[in-house]
Amino acid sequence: MKKNAKTTGLHQTRRQLLATGLAAAAVPILGARQTFANTPTQGGTLRLGTGHGSTSDSMDPALNTSAFITLLSGAFANRLTEIDPNGEITPELAESWEGSENGKVWHFKLRQGVTFHNGKTMDADDVIATLNAHRGEESQSSVKALANQINEITKISASEIKIELTGANADYPLLLSAGAFAIMPLVDGELQTEAGIGTGGYILERIDMGVKAVLRKNPAYFKENAAFFDAVEINIINDPSARQNALLTGRVDVIDQVTPKTADLLARRPGVRLVEVAGSLHYTFPMLTNTAPFDDNNVRLALKYGCNRTEMVEKVLRGHGTLGNDHPIPVTDRYFNADLEQRQFDPDKAKFHLKEAGLDSLEVQLTASESIWIGALEAVQLYSERSKGAGLNIIPKKVPNDGYWSNVWMKEPWSAAYWSGRATPDWMFTAAYSADSSWNDTFWAHDRFNELLVKGRSELDESVRAGIYHEMQQIVSDEGGTVIPMFANHIMSVSDKIGVPDKVGGDWELDGGRAIERWWYTGN
CATH class of the missing domain: 3.10.105.10 (Dipeptide-binding Protein; Domain 3)
Structure with a gap:
């Protein structure tokens, strides 16, 4: 018996997975989990000002210590699973999964027909190489402790893998939604961890660490009802006052980390609005x-x-x-x-x-x-x-x-x-x-x-x-x-030019780090 991951809350999902043989089924159309007060429109450019990022950041998601890289990799890459704005675990590059032995062994069926930005078709070899890169004594990965729960990964076919853990973990598919587990392409036997190449809704055009990143829409993105902008600019503006001024002068459309001191005043300014979410920050x-x-x-x-x-x-x-x-x-x-x-x-x-x-x-x-x-x-x-x-x-x-x-x-x-x-x-x-x-x-x-x-x-x-x-x-x-x-609380401020879903994720800054994929340009 398989359980539809679309219709259950995060914790309910876990209980029902246990009750139904630790299984979850694919969602036919990714992105359908979102609800919108207004229908999202395609087009426009998102100019985002973030208070994270420095010149010492690494493009390798495994080495990420910056919310800037989490935000960036959420735009150009995908993981096997995703936590949606309602806190539900949903399939992403994994189409479905099924566990046995109380969660010690997991079979993942991979979404087929997904391509990396370099044209390579995503398959089991890419997934296995990515997960293995986080494992072992020499690993410096931020998710090393999660990856080291893996005892062995077996390729069943180009679109199916088996993960055997060192011990049972009924939550393991959820853990694979971690930003550091972004799936990278394997090219000529080498995993491209720092190339900025993924399967995500946006293609990285250029980056200046500590300053700015520019992306353009991926026309071949596999998700429907997602990645609405034609282009995205992520501007690193670490000073809170400068970040707020950039929003009020129209240089950017969205800012994160609004200061609590100015939040109420900013909420009364015409043309912008606050988006505030309580979470685990x-x-x-x-x-x-x-x-x-x-x-x-x-x-x-x-x-x-x-x-x-x-x-x-x-x-x-x-x-x-x-x-x-x-x-x-x-x-x-x-x-x-x-x-x-x-x-x-x-x-x-x-x-x-x-x-x-x-x-x-x-x-x-x-x-x-x-x-x-x-x-x-x-x-x-x-x-x-x-x-x-x-x-x-x-x-x-x-x-x-x-x-x-x-x-x-x-x-x-x-x-x-x-x-x-x-x-x-x-x-x-x-x-x-x-x-x-x-x-x-x-x-x-x-x-x-x-x-x-x-x-x-x-x-x-x-x-x-x-x-x-x-x-x-x-x-x-x-x-x-x-x-x-x-x-x-996560406090953000958004121009009236930007549409925001009814429900915004609070598990990370900027809608679970997925605002670039989930939000849209209204043109107002």
């Missing part, structure tokens, strides 16, 4: 737990209790978000642990944990840049000021925006960062907290946590699985290496 202050003094959990707890997260939500987010509790699972997730006590600003508890660490006070440096996320420097300053009464002397360190992800993140002992979150707790925990993840940005390792992570993937009893993820949230909150003060 969360702002973090990761500490390197393999480096003193952050190798002491009492120090980490002191810093967590020294953070006035309520004030940050009020003053930095201006209410456009919610409190964080030092773990990455949002309140909207079905596995959110509602029984976990919300951590509050408590100078006395901070002092207690400092004393437990053998310290009367603590002086540490917290590194951030202006554009790492909107209000990052303001948040660091608030953190520094309020924590002084807790025996903490947090010294803000401002660094340049360009090269932050390559020069600061996972290198400075304590820094600002953010995560857009992931569609399931397993995905989020695997990507950022598992001991073997290349994106474990605190270098944190916890035996019980990693044991539960593996156990949760194959657990079919929903109540037992919920208990596993509840315990994992408790462990990360109490023993993890990152302070997570708040979850932020």
Whole structure:
């Protein structure tokens, strides 16, 4: 029995997959999942201004540490599966899939007749080579921990593959929707990871890293009701004021990362409108737990209790978000642990944990840049000021925006960062907290946590699985290496010239990173 992936929500899909033999069927016409207040029109140019991107970015989706590359690769490439605006898993380059052994073995049938921008027909060899590029000890891929769950990939035919995992994972097709898993062409035995060639709705014409990318419509795109623009310009404008000014002066049509301070004012400006979506985006202050003094959990707890997260939500987010509790699972997730006590600003508890660490006070440096996320420097300053009464002397360190992800993140002992979150707790925990993840940005390792992570993937009893993820949230909150003060809404502003679907995805910036494919030009 096969289940139509079009008609079920993300979590409902998982339950029904388990009940029907871990199977999902193809959607006849991709793009039909969207609903529109007005019929999208073909044509026009999208000029987008984004607050992400730097000269150190790589075209290789596997090495992506920038939302700019996620956005770009979402325009020129596709993955096996996709998460649609409603949070549903839908087929993309995979036409259908079926699992067995509680999700340890997966068969994928590939969409036929799809061509890369270089004219090559996409087939099983391209998919296998792409997935294998993320695996192994030498891999630097951001999804290495996900890919290393694969034990073996077998080519059944040009349009069918079998993936055998090292252990059961009932969510594995969903994980293959990760941006880093964009399918690249295999040419003369070499995977073209940095050529900017994919199967997507737009063809990359030119790129100037840290500045701009230009794309044109792919006339042979396999999706219907998608990729409406004739051309696309992605402009990197890291300064929030400059980005907003570019929108108001008509230089761009869409901007992301609207500052909470100016959101309400911008909403009242004629000719533009706000698009705001609550999701799993969360702002973090990761500490390197393999480096003193952050190798002491009492120090980490002191810093967590020294953070006035309520004030940050009020003053930095201006209410456009919610409190964080030092773990990455949002309140909207079905596995959110509602029984976990919300951590509050408590100078006395901070002092207690400092004393437990053998310290009367603590002086540490917290590194951030202006554009790492909107209000990052303001948040660091608030953190520094309020924590002084807790025996903490947090010294803000401002660094340049360009090269932050390559020069600061996972290198400075304590820094600002953010995560857009992931569609399931397993995905989020695997990507950022598992001991073997290349994106474990605190270098944190916890035996019980990693044991539960593996156990949760194959657990079919929903109540037992919920208990596993509840315990994992408790462990990360109490023993993890990152302070997570708040979850932020995605705030974008759009010219009246741009049409937006009724439902916008919140799993990543700009409609799940797919605004270029899903939005359209109205000509107003």
